[in-house]
Amino acid sequence: MVLADAGCEVTLWGRRPGPVEAINTTRANPDYLPGTELPRSVRATTDPAEAARGAEFTVLAVPSQTLRGNLAEWAPLLPADTVLVSLMKGVELGTAKRMSEVIGEVAEAPAERVAVLTGPNLAKEIAARQPAASVVACRNEAVARRLQAACHTPYFRPYTNTDVVGCELGGAVKNVIALAVGIADGMGLGDNAKASLITRGLAETTRLGLAMGADAHTFAGLAGMGDLVATCSSPLSRNHTFGTNLGRGMTLEETIAVTKQTAEGVKSCESVLDLARRHDVDMPITETVVSVVHDGKPPLVALKELMSRSAKPERH
Numbered sequence: 416m417v418l419a420d421a422g423c424e425v426t427l428w429g430r431r432p433g434p435v436e437a438i439n440t441t442r443a444n445p446d447y448l449p450g451t452e453l454p455r456s457v458r459a460t461t462d463p464a465e466a467a468r469g470a471e472f473t474v475l476a477v478p479s480q481t482l483r484g485n486l487a488e489w490a491p492l493l494p495a496d497t498v499l500v501s502l503m504k505g506v507e508l509g510t511a512k513r514m515s516e517v518i519g520e521v522a523e524a525p526a527e528r529v530a531v532l533t534g535p536n537l538a539k540e541i542a543a544r545q546p547a548a549s550v551v552a553c554r555n556e557a558v559a560r561r562l563q564a565a566c567h568t569p570y571f572r573p574y575t576n577t578d579v580v581g582c583e584l585g586g587a588v589k590n591v592i593a594l595a596v597g598i599a600d601g602m603g604l605g606d607n608a609k610a611s612l613i614t615r616g617l618a619e620t621t622r623l624g625l626a627m628g629a630d631a632h633t634f635a636g637l638a639g640m641g642d643l644v645a646t647c648s649s650p651l652s653r654n655h656t657f658g659t660n661l662g663r664g665m666t667l668e669e670t671i672a673v674t675k676q677t678a679e680g681v682k683s684c685e686s687v688l689d690l691a692r693r694h695d696v697d698m699p700i701t702e703t704v705v706s707v708v709h710d711g712k713p714p715l716v717a718l719k720e721l722m723s724r725s726a727k728p729e730r731h
């Protein structure tokens with residue numbers, strides 16, 4: 416919708432004929448974005464070859480853990496000069512690769528043709544054309560500027576950045592911190608706890624980013640602080656809501672059963688912790704989220720452990 420509102424012709428691929436048909440006949444996707452009328456310049460198809468044909472930009476937005484398999488099928492269909500744009504905020508399980516790395520590997524695309532769009536961009540608000548700023552990141556600044564022009568609308572304001580690593584980490588790790596904040600909310604903890612988790616969450620995200628060669632400034636920007644604040648404070652966030660349900664005492668299985676859409680942090684918390692260990696970075700909040708979500712640690716025990724860690728300077 417954003418690309419179409421910015422003047423692009425858009426062909427949307429979907430795997431299920433029902434929503435594809437609904438988009439083409441009613442201009443709506445009632446299951447995911449009820450009430451949003453899509454522009455006429457958005458067409459949908461179940462045929463990936465049709466979606467890829469002649470694409471200047473190929474925008475990828477499947478759940479992160481399915482990207483490798485999906486892209487392997489699509490790669491032979493893509494135009495040689497298409498710019499691959501990731502909207503995904505996850506880290507691959509097992510390989511601990513960022514989405515742009517998976518894209519580069521599977522599509523054999525150089526970093527100059529791989530871009531990332533991230534920031535405080537809750538889909539339901541964007542679909543209502545409420546104002547939002549965003550970041551488009553690409554190693555090649557000219558490509559980032561082309562993408563910026565392609566998605567700039569009166570309600571959507573993208574900034575460019577060349578720090579792809581920092582932008583991607585900001586998006587992926589904030590989902591893990593949003594789980595932590597959700598758990599705290601579900602336990603009935605207050606705003607001091609929430610602000611402390613957000614701030615210390617950003618500190619551990621920045622530590623990981625610096626160890627991986629990112630620019631510290633990125634984490635103070637839209638891809639870092641911006642997305643973290645939006646996701647940790649909004650009831651629209653699936654990650655936040657997932658955490659709240661866990662914090663209220665639901666089991667992992669019960670929480671998964673009531674979650675209808677993708678909460679990337681649930682799987683990516685493990686791959687973010689994997690990254691932290693590979694880079695020898697201390698990420699206590701991420702570690703705690705993994706132990707609550709995947710090892711069944713009771714939130715109250717996890718809270719006590721976090722609060723009784725050894726005292727240290729704020730910056731170390």
Ligand SMILES: NC(=O)c1ccc[n+]([C@@H]2O[C@H](COP(=O)([O-])OP(=O)(O)OC[C@H]3O[C@@H](n4cnc5c(N)ncnc54)[C@H](O)[C@@H]3O)[C@@H](O)[C@H]2O)c1
Nearest residue numbers: 430476477478479481502503504505536537538676677679
């Ligand atoms: N929703 C948001 O507000 C938002 C904002 C920014 C970024 N993102 C990111 O976008 C990515 C996608 O999230 P979403 O919000 O669209 O999730 P979603 O759960 O709303 O939609 C996922 C879509 O992928 C499809 N899908 C599921 N498994 C698939 C598979 N194996 N192969 C192909 N398609 C499959 C589903 O049918 C659905 O249409 C995530 O990485 C998320 O972090 C989401």
Ligand SMILES: O=P(O)(O)OC[C@H](O)CO
Nearest residue numbers: 534535536537652653654
């Ligand atoms: O609903 P969430 O938790 O995936 O968050 C959505 C977006 O990432 C916010 O920018």
